[in-house]
Amino acid sequence: MWKQRNVWILLIGEFIAGVGLWTGIIGNLEFMQEHVPSDFAKSLILFTGLLAGVMIGPLAGRIIDSYSKKKVMIYAGIVRMISVLFMFLAIEFESVWWMVCFMVTIQLSAAFYFPALQSLVPMVVKEKDLLQMNGAHMNVATISRIIGTALAGAMLVVISLYSLYIASFVAYGLLLLSTFLLSVDEDEKENEMVNKGKKAASFKEVLPVLKGLPIAMMALVLTIIPMLFLGGFNLMVIEISELQDDSTIKGLIYTVEGCCFMLGAFLVKRISEKVNPIRLMFIFTSVVAITQLSLYFSDIKLLSLISFGVFGFSLGFFFPITATIFQTRIPKEFHGRFFSFKSMLDRVMFQVVLLATGLFLDTIGFHLMVLVFGTISLVLIFYFALRHAKVSQETLMNEQKSPSV
Incomplete structure (x- = not known):
């Protein structure tokens, strides 16, 4: 796998995109802090971009299934670069509306780019290497997040916000160039047939496919469990910092969680060769649920760090395994629509959990909230x-009843 040129192009491209994305996010927060006094208005701006990504999802899925994935990624990359131009205008005119344009266009780009990327991975590597590739891809995304946020924070001390977005623009430009270098043998005849068939096809066709694939449906629903943790991650970190009256714990939690995630994603290929991936998925979702319950004792510094470390390690296994299940069990002609559907579901779930976390923290408090989330996870x-x-068991019985050939 590591000898393939496309693998390195995708991983390097992911790193560049991640650094550009997270420097841009820090820039967004800095701009809103200066020009948007209301916290509610800030949340509305962020929600606007999210809503645009969700609304375009069905169309994005159909287009990805109908045309070359590489071309979709290229056009999405161009839109991403255009979005940064809106941010330059926002800074120049100190206009929040231009920033809204930036948020909408960059989310539209993401709605096309990431499902197309996930659909392209099975075309780049062999099925036996998918788990390792997904683990490596998520590790690179984590590293880029750490470097991107740290770099942006350091840059804002010495350079202007405008210069920060120039750096982000250059990163996106490099990503676009790397996409052109991809050499993927996409069957043009198959694309033509799919294109003709999908003119009248509905995005809702994904649902019957999922119903016919219990493993994929189960993996999709089980992603709710880590989402109950991830959706309110930042709010929980802030709350733990206040409980312990220690501002330094925030940085330690992010560092421990990120490092343990990378360790899990590094080991997932080796462990999955000895243990069935489906069993691993259940094991690590159970660990995540227990970790949620263990946060009841987060007043203790060491225990809170252990909880987030175990959580990160579990996700390092869970996400590559579920990504591989989706890529191998879902028929390739549905990959674009499925990954767009999953992206929409993730975005909506993230916001619902974020709002629920905020509501629970204000009403029942942190300790009861983690017990509620942990209990929901264990029931699922x-x-x-x-x-x-x-x-x-039913499958085994049917196989035993069927006559031998």
Whole structure:
């Protein structure tokens, strides 16, 4: 796998995109802090971009399934660069409306780019290497997040916000150039047939496909469990910092979680060769649920760091495994629509969990909230574990009843 040129292009491109994305996010927060006094107005601006990405999702999925994934990524890259130009105008005229344009266009770009990228990965590497590739890809994304945020914070001390976005613009330009270098053998005849068929096809076709694939449906629903943690991650970190009356704990939590995530993603390929990936998925979702419950004792510094470290390590296994399940079990002609559907679901779930976390923190408090989230997670795991065992037993019985050929 590591000898393939396309693999390195995708990973380097992901790193560049991540650095550009996170420097841009820090820049956005800095701009809003200067020009948007209301916290509610800030949330509305962020929500506007999210809503645009969700609304365009069905169209993005159909286009990705109908045309070359590489071309979709190239056009999305161009839109991403155009979005940064809106931010230059926002800074020049100190206009929040131009920033809204930036948020909308960059989310539209992401709605096309990332599902197309996930659909392209199975075309770049062999099926046996998918798990390793997904783990490496997520590690690179994590590293770029750490470097991007640290770099942006350091840059803002010595350079202007305008210069920060120039750096982001250059990063996106390099990403676009790297996309042109991809050499993927996409079957043009198949694309033509798919294109003709999808003119009248509905985005809703994904749902019957999922119903016919219990493993994929189960993996999709189980992503709710880490989302219950991730959606309110920042709010929980702030709350733990206040509980311990220690501002330094925030940086330690992010560092420990990120490092443990990379360790898990590095080990997932080796462990999955010895243990069934489906079993691993259940094991690590159970660990995530227990970790949520363990946050009840987050007043203790060491225990809170251990909880976030174990959480990060578990996600390092969970996300590559589920990504591989989706890429291998979902038919390739549905990849674009499925990954667009998943992206929409993730965005909506993230916002719902974020709002629920804020509401629970204000009403029932941190300690009861983590018990509620942990209990919900354990119930979901128990239900799907029983369902998976039943389906596996029925499949085995059918195989035994079928006459041997």
